[in-house]
Amino acid sequence: MGLKEDIALFMIMAVSWGLNYPVIKIALNYTTPFALLFYRILFSFIFIYIIFRPKLHLKLSRNDIIPLIILSLLDVLIWMELWFVAETTISASLTSILIYTYPIISTLMAIIFLGEHYNWYVFLGIALGFGGILVIFSNSLKIGVKPGVVIALLGAVMWAVGTIYYMKYHTKRDRETTNFYQFGFAVLPAMLIAGIANPSAETFQLTPLLTALILITSIPGTAVAYYAFLHLNRKYGVSTISSFLFIVPALSVLFSFVILNEIPTILEVTGLIMVAAGIFFSAKGTKTKRSSKQSHGRNSLP
Structure with a gap:
C-alpha cells in the first residue's frame, strides 16, 4: 500500500473507533450495559477469528493461560x-474524551513502571492531558457531578493498566493471537456478569436493531479497525500512529452531534483540545527502551 492508501486505512480505523461511542449510546436504549458488553465481546471474538485465522497461533501452554486471563x-x-x-x-x-486520556495515563505509567525514556514533550503532553481532565471536571461541578465522569476516567486508567501489563508480560506473543485470546477469555465472565446483574430471561434478548448495532461495534468497530491498526503499526511504528489518536475522540464528538444531537459545552471542547494536544505530545516525546513493535501497543480496542 502507498501513502494515500495508508491514510485512507487510518481514517477507516479512526472513523470506526469514533463511531463506537454514539452507537453504544443508542444500543443502551435497548439493553443493559452488561448484556451489551457480552454480545460485543462474543461477536468481536468471532470476527477476529474469521479475519485473522491464518495468523493465529492457537496452541497454549499452561503458563500462558493465567497471564492471558x-x-x-x-x-x-x-x-x-x-x-x-x-x-x-x-x-x-x-465519554470518548475521558476514555481517550488513556494514552497520556499509559505514558506516565510506562515511565514509572517500565523505565521508558522521555523528553520534555512528554511532560508537556501529560500536563496538557491532565489539565484537560481538570477542565472537564470543573464543567461537571458546574452542571452537577455525574458518576459517569468518574467511571469513564476509571475506565481510561484500567485500559492504561492493561496496556502496561501487556507491555511487561505479553510482547513475545504476536498481537493477533493475544487479542484473540483476551476476547475469548472474556466471553464467559461477561456472560456471567450480565446474568447476575439482570437475572431475567430478557437480559440476552436480541432484536434486529440491537443486533445491527452490536455488529457495527464488532466488525468495523473492532475486527476491521484492529486489522488497520496492526498494518499501520508495523509500517510506521506505534508512536507515530499513537500521536494521531486524538482524531478518534474528535470524530466521536462530531458523530455524537450529528447522530445524537449532543452539543458539547465550551469547557468540554476546551478539555478535548487539551487532551488531544496531550496525546500528540506524549506520544511524540516518549523514546522507549523497547523496539517500536513492543511499545505502547494497543492490544484491545475502544
Whole structure:
C-alpha cells in the first residue's frame, strides 16, 4: 500500500473507533450495559477469528493461560464495562474524551513502571492531558457531578493498566493471537456478569436493531479497525500512529452531534483540545527502551 492508501486505512480505523461511542449510546436504549458488553465481546471474538485465522497461533501452554486471563480482565472486560456503564449517565462525546486520556495515563505509567525514556514533550503532553481532565471536571461541578465522569476516567486508567501489563508480560506473543485470546477469555465472565446483574430471561434478548448495532461495534468497530491498526503499526511504528489518536475522540464528538444531537459545552471542547494536544505530545516525546513493535501497543480496542 502507498501513502494515500495508508491514510485512507487510518481514517477507516479512526472513523470506526469514533463511531463506537454514539452507537453504544443508542444500543443502551435497548439493553443493559452488561448484556451489551457480552454480545460485543462474543461477536468481536468471532470476527477476529474469521479475519485473522491464518495468523493465529492457537496452541497454549499452561503458563500462558493465567497471564492471558489477567490481560483479558484488565484490557477487555473491566475497562469496557466501565466505558459502557459510564455512557448510561453521561454523553457519548464526553465519554470518548475521558476514555481517550488513556494514552497520556499509559505514558506516565510506562515511565514509572517500565523505565521508558522521555523528553520534555512528554511532560508537556501529560500536563496538557491532565489539565484537560481538570477542565472537564470543573464543567461537571458546574452542571452537577455525574458518576459517569468518574467511571469513564476509571475506565481510561484500567485500559492504561492493561496496556502496561501487556507491555511487561505479553510482547513475545504476536498481537493477533493475544487479542484473540483476551476476547475469548472474556466471553464467559461477561456472560456471567450480565446474568447476575439482570437475572431475567430478557437480559440476552436480541432484536434486529440491537443486533445491527452490536455488529457495527464488532466488525468495523473492532475486527476491521484492529486489522488497520496492526498494518499501520508495523509500517510506521506505534508512536507515530499513537500521536494521531486524538482524531478518534474528535470524530466521536462530531458523530455524537450529528447522530445524537449532543452539543458539547465550551469547557468540554476546551478539555478535548487539551487532551488531544496531550496525546500528540506524549506520544511524540516518549523514546522507549523497547523496539517500536513492543511499545505502547494497543492490544484491545475502544
